[in-house]
Amino acid sequence: MVGMREVDYDVIIAGGGLAGLLAAREAASKGLSVAIIEEDFEIGVPDKCDGLVSIKALMCLGVIPTSRAVQNTVGRVLLYPPSGKPIEVETSKLLKIVVLDRGIFDKGLARAASSKGADIFLGERVGKAVEEEGFVRVEANRILKSKIYIEARGTSALPADRQRSLLPAARYDVEAKWIQEDTVEVYVDSTKYPGFFLWVIPKGKDSAKVGVAGRSINCFATLDEFLKQKGGGQVIKKVSAPIYVGGPIDNFVKRRMMIVGDSAGQTKPSxxxxxxxxxxxxxxxxxxxxxxxxxxxxxxxxxxSRSWLHLFKEDFKTSLQARRIYEKMDNRSIEKVFDLIREKDLLNELLQEDGFDEHSKWIRRILSMEDLVKIFSIVAADEIRSLIKQIGEFLMHRR
Known part of the structure; x- marks a missing residue:
C-alpha cells in the first residue's frame, strides 16, 4: 500500500482487551518488541464485561487490582427460579468475589504492558493478517510485519461456524433503591430468558449492572420489563454485545499465529x-x-495450546454438557432442579474456594450419580411430554 510505512515487531497483537493486554505484558517483559493494535479509541471502552471475578483468579493472572478498579465485594447470591422463591447462599470469605470497573482495570493492564515497552495503537483496525516466509504481514492503518501474530479481537474474530453460539446480550447500569449492596441476583426463566438468565451485579449502594442474555429475545425490552417489575430505576448507561457460550475453537495455533480469549472461544459455556x-x-x-x-x-x-487445554478442557466439556441439558429444560423442569438444589444444599459448594472459577470441579464433586439420574430423568420426562404434544398437534392439523 503506497504511503504506508513499514514497522517490524517481534509480536503484533490484534485487540487491546484483557487477553491481548496480558499477552503483551508477558511478551514485552521478556524484552520482545510488541505492538497492540486496538480499533477503539480508548482502552476499556466500551465496557462490555460485568467484571465479576475472584481475587484468587486475578492473582493467577499476576494482577493485583487497584482500589479504584474494585467497585464492590460480593457477600451473597440470590438465585431465583421462575416461581420467584430464591435460594440464598453466602460467598466464602476465603474466596473474596469482587466487582471490577473494567474500564479502569483494563487501563491498568495497558499501563503495565506499556511500562514493559509495548506500543499501543488506538483507533486502528486490523484488516488482515497473512503469514509469509518467516513473518506475518499485518494490514491495519499501515503495513506491519511481525515474527508472531496474536489474534485477540473478541467474538468478531470467531470462525463463521461458531457464530451460532453467540447469544444476544445487553446491560444497563442502574441506580435504584431496591438494589442490595452486597448481593448478586440471578433470575432463571426458560420463557423470559431462553438458554440463559438475567443478572443483577451490585456496584455499590443503590447501584448495579443489570444484564440479560437469551436466544431470540429483545434484550433492551426484557430489561425494561424487569425494571418495571422491580419498581423502576434510573438507567445511566446501556451496553449491547453478544456473549459466546459454544466452547473453545478447534485450533488455537497456526504456525506463527496464536488465537486467545473470546476469539478462541475461551469464555465459559455456563x-x-x-x-x-x-x-x-x-x-x-x-x-x-x-x-x-x-x-x-x-x-x-x-x-x-496444550497448557490451556490441560487447565480448562474438562471444565469446559462438563459446562457444555450442562448447558445442553439446561437449554432443553422448561420452567417445570427448572423448578424441580431448584428443589433438588435446596434439598442437597448444592450452591454452598459453588461459592467456595475453587468452585466459582472452575465449575466442573463443583459439578463433579457435589453431584452423586443418584442426583445426576434425577436431573436427567426430569429433562427426559419433559422432552417426552413435549414430543407427544408435538405429535398430537401434528395429527390435529391433519384432520
Missing part, C-alpha cells in the same frame, strides 16, 4: 464469563511467544 480463562490464555500465549523467539523452542506455541 456463564459466558472469561476473565480467568481468557486472561490466562493471554498470559500463556505471551510467554509462549518469548520461548519461541528467545529460546528457539519450535514447539513453544503449541505448548500454549
Amino acid at each position: 456463564t459466558g464469563g472469561g476473565i480467568y480463562s481468557c486472561g490466562l490464555a493471554g498470559v500463556l500465549a505471551g510467554q509462549a511467544a518469548a520461548k519461541y523467539l528467545l529460546d528457539g523452542d519450535p514447539d513453544a506455541l503449541q505448548k500454549y
